[in-house]
Amino acid sequence: MKLKEECFDLLGPEFVFSGMNFPEEQSKVIIYGAPLDATTCAKPGARYGPNAIRAASIDLCSFVLSKKIDYFEKTKTYDLGNIKVEHGDVQETIERIEKMNKAIIERKKIPFMLGGEHSVSFGAVKAFAKEKPLLVVFDAHPDLMEDERLHHGTWLRKALQFIPKENVIIMGILGPAKDDWDYIQKNKIKALTAREIKKNLEKAKKELSSFTQGKKFYLSIDIDVLDPGLVPGTGCSEAGGLSYIKLIELIESIKGKAVGLDLVEAAPDAEQVTQRTAAKICYELLVQDFL
Secondary structure (H helix, E strand, C coil): CCCCEEECCCCCCCCCHHHCEEEECCCCHHHHHHHHCCCCCCCCCCCHHHHHHHHHHCCCCCCCCCCCCCCCCHCCEEEEECCCCCCCHHHHHHHHHHHHHHHHHHCCCEEEECCCCCHHHHHHHHHCCCCCCCEEEECCCCCCCCCCCCCCCCCCHHHCCCHHHHHEEEEECCCCHHHHHHHHHHHCCEEEEEHHHHHHHHHHHHHHHHHHHEEEEEEEEEHHCCCCCCCCCCCCCCCCCCCCCHHHHHHHHHCCCCEEEEEEECCCCCCCCHHHHHHHHHHHHHCCCCC
């Protein structure tokens, strides 16, 4: 499978994350977009997220102050473009995402998917079903709803078909449905609410560090874990989210080895706040020692 044949560039080959594309063989991380929002129940627009994040990343400085380096000094990236999405066939799109991640893994690279709604993470994580890595999820919602359909509110529950419950931690919960919360309690899934994190950030960092220490993990970030003022474009915002700095401090506390990443639900807004925040998170992720 040739990676590029599975994707297409909406705005030309020069339109890539950061504006720089290193050769595939030299890159540690392979970036691609999954522009799907077919099951969004609130505000649509996440399908425009991948390209909006790319545009914002080109406009932002690639120098990451926390590490005092340009991101590419730490991690070179190759941006494939966007995966081909069948907007009327969610299952087909999910299967393409799984296939793409498997192809990237076979090349011993780390896949980094830009969403798209959170259902796309199901396909990305399914590619690791045999390895069963830890699953670290930042999200205002647990996405553990009981429903036969795969959508942005059920993807994590369905992922638990192949990822053990004890391998999952959810950070920053704000707005769970009652059956979400009951499922967390009944199955003893590790979860920290946004309130708990804000009350004792150091405790949350230690818990996340201990959970991931020496382990392989997949990291999924739903940008609605942040306060709505930072991400006004996201589809299902909840009042009271984390600050940007608290999110980054939590990310910095993660140990172990990342096998894959995604950042989803970054529907762009007219003032470019959401997409610029998302792009900055991407730069922060790309300088972490877990890559």
